[in-house]
Amino acid sequence: MSTLIFLVILLILAYFGLMAYRDYRNNLNRPEDTSGLEEWDCPDCGFHVQLGESCIYCGAGKPTRL
DSSP states (O other): OHHHHHHHHHHHHHHHHHHHHHHHHHTTTOOOOOGGGSOEEOTTTOOEEOSSSBOTTTOOBOOOOO
16 A cells, blocks of 8 residues: 555656656746846836836836837
8 A cells, every 4th residue: 555655656746847847948948038127217207117118107118229
C-alpha cells in the first residue's frame, strides 16, 4: 500500500515538474513588455504619470518614441 502511495506522489511531482519545465522553455525567447512601467509626463495636462499607458486625469495616451 505504501508503495502505491509513493508512486502516486512521484507521478504527481513528475507531472508538475514537466509543466514547470515546459512553461520555462516557452518563456525563454519571449521578452516581457515593460513599456508600461516607465514614468512619463502627459503632453495634454502635464501630469507626471508614474505607471501605465494613459493619463489618469485626462485620459491621453502615452506618447510614442521615435
